[in-house]
Amino acid sequence: MLIRATFTLSLLTLTVSRSFDSGSSTINCVKCHATDPEKINVHLIHHSHDDVGWLKTVDQYYWGLNQSIARVGVQYIMTSVANALENYPDRRFIQVETAFFWMWWQNQEEVMRQKFKKLVENGQIEIVNGAWSMNDEACVNYQSIIDQFTWGFGILNDTLGECGQPTIAWQIDPFGHTREHGSMMTKMAFDALFFGHDHVIFGSAFGSDNTYHTPGGLCWDYLCSDDAIDDDPSSPGYNVNVKITSFVNDVKNYAKYYKTNHVIITMGGDFYYQAAELNFRNSDKLIKAFQNNTEVNLLYSTPSCYLNAVYQSQPVLETKTDDFLPYSNADDTFWVGYFTSRPNFKYFERVSHNILQVGKQLYSLARASGVSNLNVDLLNGLRQANGVVQHHDAITGTEKQHVNDDYVKMIHRGIIEVESQFSIIFNNLLNQSLPQLTSCLEANNSICHTSQTYDEFLVLVYNPLATPVDHIIRLPVQNASYSVEGPNGNIQSDVLEPISNFTFIKREEGPIVGGQDLVFVADEVPPLGIKLFLVKKGSENITRSKTFDIRSFGNEDLGFDLDENTNLLKSVTMNGQTLEISQNFYYYASHDGSGGRVASGAYIFQPNGEASVFGNASIVRSYRGNVVEEVQQKINDWITQIIRIYKSSSHNYIEFDWLVGPVDVSDKIGKEIITRFQVNNFQNNATFWTDSNGREMIQRILNFRPTFTYDPTKEPIASNYYPVTSKISIIDPERNLQVSVLNDRSQGGSSLNEGQLELMIHRRMLHDDSKGVGEALNEQQFGQGIVTRGRHWLVIGSRNETNKNATVSAQERFLAQQKLLQPWVGLETTGNLSNSKINELILTNYSALTSKLTTILNLITLEPWKNSTYILRLEHSLELNEDPNLAVPIALDIHELFQDFYVENVQEMTLGANKRLETVKGYNWEYLGHMTKKNTYSDDTFIEMKPMDIRTFIVELNRK
Template sequence: GWLKTFDDYFRDQTQHILNNMVIKLQEDNRRKFMWSEISYFSKWWDGIDGQKKDAVKRLIKDGQFEIVTGGWVMPDEASPHYFALIDQLIEGHQWLEKNLGVKPKSGWAIDPFGHSPTMAYLLKRTGFSNMLIQRVHYSVKKHFATQKTLEFFWRQNWDLGSSTDILCHMMPFYSYDVPHTCGPDPKICCQFDFKRLPGGRVSCPWRVPPEAIHAGNVQHRAWMILDQYRKKSKLFRTKVLLAPLGDDFRYAESSEWDQQYQNYQKLFDYMNSQPEWHVKAQFGTLSDYFEALRKESGLGEKSSNSFFPVLSGDFFTYADRDHHYWSGYFTSRPFYKRLDRVLESYLRAAEILYSLALVQSSKSEKISVFPSVDNYKLLSEARRNLGLFQHHDAITGTSKDWVVVDYGTRLFHSIMNLKKVIIDSAHILILKDKGAYNYDLSTPFLKMDDVQSSQDSLPRKMVIKLTSQPRYLLIYNPTEQERFSVVSVNVNLPRVKLLSPLGKPVTVQISAVWDGATTVSHEAYQVSFVAHLPPLGLGVYQLLEVQSSEAVLANYDIYMRNSRQEKPDKLFKIKEMQNSVDNIILENSYMKLWFSGMSGLLEKINTKEDGKNHQMKVEFSWYGTTSNRDKSGAYLFLPDGDAKVNFLFTE
């Protein structure tokens, strides 16, 4: 979703596009159509009858309908973690394998705001041979066009051979819409977008409308568009040309299918009937294009790649005109960018625990009540919500507010559901007597130590209430390496004892939980300790109240400007630093750090192993925005000049 939510787009446009596709492609076997995102396609598929499904399979088999890329979405290529990029590809491809028995061959990425070699690598490893990209800096496009290098083998920087090469087509012009795909003149190309015929809801901004093709104008109109095709072909190395015919949410109305296909077929028929024009024009899929391109350029399965140049590197940062660099979205809506990573980590942890629990549940009839089917559905839903959020208008932070709330709600619900999967799975795994397992949805066996109340709220640490009877603290290591990690939980009192999974006392530190900058809360205390867990391990620690605790209490040095601490704390030693302090020093057995007493920023590091001092400089700076009409925003970063360094002290 961008201007509408995913479900609203499906209701208003997407389902109608796909319904019309089945009808209109069957009317003429020369017609072709491509589809990319499986999120929409699967939702549509679930609501159609068997007859329509059979028709889709026939259209795919006959080469009229092609799935390109086949990921859950067309993802952004800058903000996501590679885990999520792979996961949404897997989700889409597994759906295709299960429901259609097909595997995509070519990548189609026309709208991400810049392109990453990581995506090229993932597509290559997926088994793709070809890919297409569009949003590249306009100056780069111009340079590539003059050099005829818009088609190239994209190779990874670290590849000394050619094993990562994937054939890539870069679209040469401003956009992927019809006015910018037939050739260099959008005023002419727009006249061949037949949805813009007079009387329709959309028109050409160049104020020259399309004309319906008929016997009286077909020669002139065919020559007009062929001239654009020839000019565009001069930018490439072969005689094979691609001119995509679509745009955002096009073909939702039956009338557009007729307008586009019928008028273009008349143009193609006329061109092909003129042997002196030396042209063969037809509808085609992306695979049709790359197949013809490889044949024309002599690229067989075993031939060399020397016909096309080899390129390594990335296509960031994108600009479509002037100095309009699309780097604003790298930091837009950071709360949801973080929520994406939180869901990602919960998903991986839940998948591993669920798999291990499934093995255990299959070994014993007594634990057949383990909700494996229900929890697998929750895992699938979480994968799909994570995948959906990788879309180039979601994780980027460029959607409208209500669409962002819809995305956030999906992420939040999946986090809640994954916590349930983790709890249910861990329950089985920690029981010595598996026969004692009892699943009760109303009373979960475990609780997570953080609580988040809504999609736009920050998580809060739960306060564990201690008594002389042990509370069990279950810690999970979701990585494949042995871990020594500091774990912190909040408890209701400072007199604490912690026992390891082997029942041995563990050294803990008690730290303050702060109400504001200078006030210590006595409703909660932070307990920190070093947990040691094997790969993919679960460890059960015991926390209990004791009369006399051997825990280490944290000490605090506080520096306050123009205010004083109200009164000494009854538990923690809090020392107020003087205004004239020069440096703040932190030290352990490995290093010594000096911080400015005025700014609190790091200034020097001493590494004790070699005795060397390293001078540091940390600055906080800010950019203004331009005074021009175009401003920095969700997409663009348009500063008014160099960054300005500022120190801001709050009273």
């Protein structure tokens, strides 16, 4: 993505890597040119940064369509590069995005494929990163990152072989960098992570107008306007000396900020090298012009060659244990709006991730069972779609509207393909003959054809977690009474009014008929298991009285109270604690860009002053039922919310189900909506905690950065915003209390005052922030601004005491797991099924596992892989300090993990499943007097999982 912003290209050393002979000129398959110990060695990295969608769709970028937006055709880049390198063995290039590589590879004749593969094998082309896309780091969940790297690596292994296995992570364009992403790159056995868009290290060296592009005066791509090199002394345009003088001055400036005499210079930009010879011919001349230079040695290089040259110099490196967020390119311009931009799309991405994991599990179980009519390739569309939308201009919400629409279509198509064989799979696993099951993708909008049309239907629930779950089933139904029957007979249920009339979205064919929500608990759904329920409609047109005078909900174990005057939250009881907590909605007026400031937009959050509160709430209704107790609040005409608790003991939280939109901009002012929680008498000492990509928590301190200083008065609000992909917490150390809010998608969040937490949930702006997308973030649907619905879960408790056999931090971990990987729910009318057949189905109980795993262990991947093998990926979910009794090593024998299969021929792999862990050696970097550690590995079926471990295995599943 082309932007104008200060950034740095930095090297993050990783704890797992390879070791090489110090005199070797070949690193893996890459051939490195000689360096000079007496000179500044300038490593020219020729690259093209190819966004997998941004201003144009993926297909438009690849084929060169919609040229009025950008004259770009990615299909020409790899062909042009291969031709430019073929007869010039000194030239080098790096290839990054596997999604585009795969599109190109599939459309090439064999002679071109072999040409490209030979260039990889002879070291002229280095494959770096290798993921399906160059993912964002702020808004993504770690499981989605792992998935898209794994799929990209698999394609590279199949096409380019061992020389195509990347050893360098290359994150040159994301807008800030997380600690967890660096940790995962370690687990993938990358030698180093190169990254950009960071305003901290080396920032002053690169200047305010430099990104990952070629230095000024040296841009020779056909998209550039710099003069070519004229090296003919007899020519009137001879300019070599001028080019050299300017470049040497830049290099000397750069070199001041490096620990060694090796400097890295990127030679490329967005979609460069469509006519590669232009770049390489001039680079040849530039390098030739430096052959006799006494100060600078210029050479074609790659990241691996640069890394190895730095390693030979043996610098002592510093470590950084926090992250590079939030990113800013000016004192008052913070790139934190994208943490929330396009909230509906961010939610849909999480839904698609959930369905993909379910699909990979079910297809694995079916293939291992020998289902003959199974098409495993139907997983590929959703694999690739999910990989695409992790891109740093996709999940971020910073793409043009027509591109976002294309992403949504891509995901939806992938979901339909994956789910198309679920009925076949369930019939095989249950040895039954079920009708065609369908999921309710629009249930969040109170729309589900099956449950709203039929008087009797089956509900199948599949649990993708390795522990049993009690899952809340919420289905839109007709205005009637309903009964629900499970394996043990009739179960309790509630029929509730929906959250708001806004959920009945008007379509071209007319409005969806209003109705009710049926709620019941699918209890003890087995691990990797199935449970069925029968729903029957009873009396029609039930009239329910609306109660307004209830202010207290729940009991002494779990409950909440409302304020009698404001109708807002007043107090919460949970885990043996009662705290005075209020919650309300506020908005920041979006700055319009006047007065020399940058406007709020898709990337930038630029508030025009403090947040304004919307006011008190009115109560639409209150309800105490068999399953749920809840109150529906109305804040204004376009903000409603339900606060609820579930009576099931396993649901130990307060749920906030909010509906916001269309955001009112009739006053011509953009608005950014937040929900804010205020805990009375709570001292968190200006400190709060946010998750890093859904895994380890990271400390944040108001107006403070651990590794540099800045002036928070320039922008006191946005400068304290951080990405929240799973949870945000505050802790009162004196009272030893913790308050956390968990969310269902990426959102920006902060704690701007003592005892306070806020999350941004919706954004609607009227101005562009001038960061490249060229559109205001003003999403429209059905002729109006979009409506977004979401949920937050509030958890409170003592830090050390255990309730429900776990500390509050551990409880939050388990809750986050259950919300990330929820059961898949399929519906179908009973049709012509007999009563005896229906009863037989309801009594069916299936689990793929021999026994449940402890809640501490997650089975995060079970995936069909190459040559009848499978990827099995296990995770210890707790950090060391989260629970004294549970955050301990856990032993597990995976040989008999499954009911029907033995796990055999185990090979432990790196996190991306492309390299055997035992083959990874390691650079012995020294940092602050310490040496890096090497991996441990096992090909045994008896393994030990330590806190925060993720271990990946390629296995066979053989029938018992």
